[in-house]
Amino acid sequence: DVKVTQSSRYLVKRTGEKVFLECVQDMDHENMFWYRQDPGLGLRLIYFSYDVKMKEKGDIPEGYSVSREKKERFSLILESASTNQTSMYLCASRGALSGSPLHFGNGTRLTVT
Amino acid sequence: AQTVTQSQPEMSVQEAETVTLSCTYDTSESDYYLFWYKQPPSRQMILVIRQEAYKQQNATENRFSVNFQKAAKSFSLKISDSQLGDAAMYFCAYRSSTHYGGSQGNLIFGKGTKLSVKP
Numbered sequence: 084d085v086k087v088t089q090s091s092r093y094l095v096k097r098t099g100e101k102v103f104l105e106c107v108q109d110m111d112h113e114n115m116f117w118y119r120q121d122p123g124l125g126l127r128l129i130y131f132s133y134d135v136k137m138k139e140k141g142d143i144p145e146g147y148s149v150s151r152e153k154k155e156r157f158s159l160i161l162e163s164a165s166t167n168q169t170s171m172y173l174c175a176s177r178g179a180l181s182g183s184p185l186h187f188g189n190g191t192r193l194t195v196t
Numbered sequence: 197a198q199t200v201t202q203s204q205p206e207m208s209v210q211e212a213e214t215v216t217l218s219c220t221y222d223t224s225e226s227d228y229y230l231f232w233y234k235q236p237p238s239r240q241m242i243l244v245i246r247q248e249a250y251k252q253q254n255a256t257e258n259r260f261s262v263n264f265q266k267a268a269k270s271f272s273l274k275i276s277d278s279q280l281g282d283a284a285m286y287f288c289a290y291r292s293s294t295h296y297g298g299s300q301g302n303l304i305f306g307k308g309t310k311l312s313v314k315p
Contacts, residue, residue, distance in 0.1 A: 175240065188240075
C-alpha cells in the first residue's frame with residue numbers, strides 16, 4: 084500500500100512565523116502535490132512537483148513556496164504565516180502513468196493566530 | 197478550462213438503502229479519467245472508483261458503481277446497501293489523459309458532497 088505521511092496532524096502558529104509542512108511518500112512516485120481544503124471551496128492546488136528540484140505553481144501559490152530536494156519528500160513553506168492561511172493542508176502523490184490515482188496523506192490542520 | 201460540478205452539497209441516506217451522488221463536468225477533450233474520492237471524518241482521502249472515458253462499461257467496486265454518460269458529461273456515484281462507514285465527504289475529480297504531464301494533467305476537483313447515513 085502506498086503511504087503518504089504528513090509530519091503534523093495539527094499545528095498552531097503565530098502570524099508572521101515561518102512554517103514548514105513536511106510530506107513523505109514511500110512509493111517512488113514522480114509527482115507530488117500540496118492542496119488546501121476549505122469548507123465550500125473544495126480542494127485547491129497550491130504547488131506541485133513532477134521531479135526532484137522541479138516545481139510548478141498551482142491555482143493559489145501566493146504566500147507559499149515548496150522544496151523538493153529528494154524524490155520522496157515534498158515540503159510546503161509559508162514564509163510569513165497569515166490568518167487567512169488557516170486551513171487544512173493535504174499532500175498527495177501519484178505515479179507517472181496517466182491513469183494513476185492520487186494517494187493522499189492524513190492532512191495537517193494549520194491554525195494561524 | 198475544465199470544470200467539475202457537484203450540485204448536492206449535502207445528502208443523507210438510510211442505512212441499507214441506495215443513494216446516488218451527482219457529478220457533471222465540462223471538457224472539450226475526448227480522452228480523460230474520472231474519479232470519486234471519499235474523505236471520512238478521519239480526513240484521509242481514499243480513492244473509491246475510477247473510470248476511463250474511452251471505456252463504455254461503467255466501473256464497479258463492490259457496493260460502489262458509477263453511471264458514466266459521456267455525451268451528457270455526467271458521472272454519478274451509486275452506493276448500494278449504505279453502511280454507517282460510508283458517511284463522508286465525496287469528491288468527484290477529472291483529469292485529462294492527453295496532458296498528463298505538467299499542470300494540464302492535474303486533477304480538477306468538485307466542491308464535494310457531504311453524505312450522512314442514518315441508522
